[in-house]
Amino acid sequence: MAELNPFRIAQQQLDEAAEALGLDSATHEALRWPMREMIVTLTVRMDDGSVKIFRGYRVQYNDARGPTKGGIRFHPQETLDTVRALAAWMTWKTAVMDLPLGGGKGGVTCNPKEMSEAELERLSRAYIRQVGRILGPEIDVPAPDVNTTPQVMAWMMDEFSALRGYNVPGVITGKPLPLGGSLGRPDATARGGMYALREAAKVLDIPLEGATAAIQGFGNVGQHAGILAQELFHMKILAVADEFGGIYNPHGIDAKALAEHVRETGSVTRFPGTDSITNQELLEMEADVLFPAAIEGVITAANADKIKARVVCELANGPTTPEADRILHDRGIFVLPDILANAGGVTVSYFEQVQNAYNFYWTLDEIHQRLNQKMTKAFADFYAAYQRHKVHPRLAAYMVAVSRVAEAMKLRGWV
Numbered sequence: 001m002a003e004l005n006p007f008r009i010a011q012q013q014l015d016e017a018a019e020a021l022g023l024d025s026a027t028h029e030a031l032r033w034p035m036r037e038m039i040v041t042l043t044v045r046m047d048d049g050s051v052k053i054f055r056g057y058r059v060q061y062n063d064a065r066g067p068t069k070g071g072i073r074f075h076p077q078e079t080l081d082t083v084r085a086l087a088a089w090m091t092w093k094t095a096v097m098d099l100p101l102g103g104g105k106g107g108v109t110c111n112p113k114e115m116s117e118a119e120l121e122r123l124s125r126a127y128i129r130q131v132g133r134i135l136g137p138e139i140d141v142p143a144p145d146v147n148t149t150p151q152v153m154a155w156m157m158d159e160f161s162a163l164r165g166y167n168v169p170g171v172i173t174g175k176p177l178p179l180g181g182s183l184g185r186p187d188a189t190a191r192g193g194m195y196a197l198r199e200a201a202k203v204l205d206i207p208l209e210g211a212t213a214a215i216q217g218f219g220n221v222g223q224h225a226g227i228l229a230q231e232l233f234h235m236k237i238l239a240v241a242d243e244f245g246g247i248y249n250p251h252g253i254d255a256k257a258l259a260e261h262v263r264e265t266g267s268v269t270r271f272p273g274t275d276s277i278t279n280q281e282l283l284e285m286e287a288d289v290l291f292p293a294a295i296e297g298v299i300t301a302a303n304a305d306k307i308k309a310r311v312v313c314e315l316a317n318g319p320t321t322p323e324a325d326r327i328l329h330d331r332g333i334f335v336l337p338d339i340l341a342n343a344g345g346v347t348v349s350y351f352e353q354v355q356n357a358y359n360f361y362w363t364l365d366e367i368h369q370r371l372n373q374k375m376t377k378a379f380a381d382f383y384a385a386y387q388r389h390k391v392h393p394r395l396a397a398y399m400v401a402v403s404r405v406a407e408a409m410k411l412r413g414w415v
Ligand code: GLU
Pocket: 069, 070, 071, 072, 093, 141, 142, 143, 144, 145, 173, 317, 342, 343, 345, 346, 347, 349, 350
């Protein structure tokens, strides 16, 4: 069984980049570990009157380039090591996008699907009462991720503001619009992925118009990816899967109608007119583009030689293990790495921070234009490194990102 601890994987990915860059050992060692981490125990009153205990985490990985930034996940399998890995990936993500931010991440080990709205509100507020002391617009700014919504952001912003005694919208991004959220944030991760995919398709000479796709994960990111892939490129979505199972239709699946079905039933399964398939079958499907849009560690040494897509557009964080990266690269499958492919979310989060700081809000058109510019430039920087160093795509993206963070650390006199 391959080593699948996400933090070990994050360290391996850094090690490979450090070696390729000839990074000095002090910088390398400093980057192998989070700068600061907080583990908390939360007591939450449940609707039946009992009190339940939850573990929560916030990891501030590196702030050499700016305040740490990254989402909060509510997930039953969350551990300190998953959060550390995700915090490291945020550090490389903000750097490869050239945003003036560092990287961080948070999480609570819980199953939000078994909790009521009121219980989730109490959990969100309890998390901020503990972790709030190390958050702030100039320190560390959370955002949505797996199972955390704009409503969760609203409760967290309210709790933080109550603790401070004044409104602090800039403490968190991905807020609802009336509380200082940004237009274009809900579909930003998927939209950024489409812009990056468009750039990749150009250099790889793959026509996107009418291309086929398979999507793993149909939460916020997967749903918007499906809708945008159809809207922007008229792609044909052959298959979609979530944690409950998958569906397949060789004639294409309408993403908007499927999103509606998920709102009603809670899953993609049993969508009319489709056959059921497993997650493994979806990953191994004959499709031009595979969009992993769920969680980490799904493309591994065990299935990488069966992947048939031409491009893997990583909308999830950490879907591909280092061994799988090498196998896919050897087989000529192009992986558009997560730190670039899914960076549209944090990029529009950054725009949200800027708008909060100025208390002046941009139009949707402005958001889309700026996101397009940022993604296009980041892709060009990444692709130049890919061509210059002749390495696999993730390593090229890491070389850009790690050298930027290392340069900031050096300029500050840390190393
Ligand atoms: N959770 C998203 C990510 O993994 C967005 C983070 C943010 O907006 O800060 O990139």
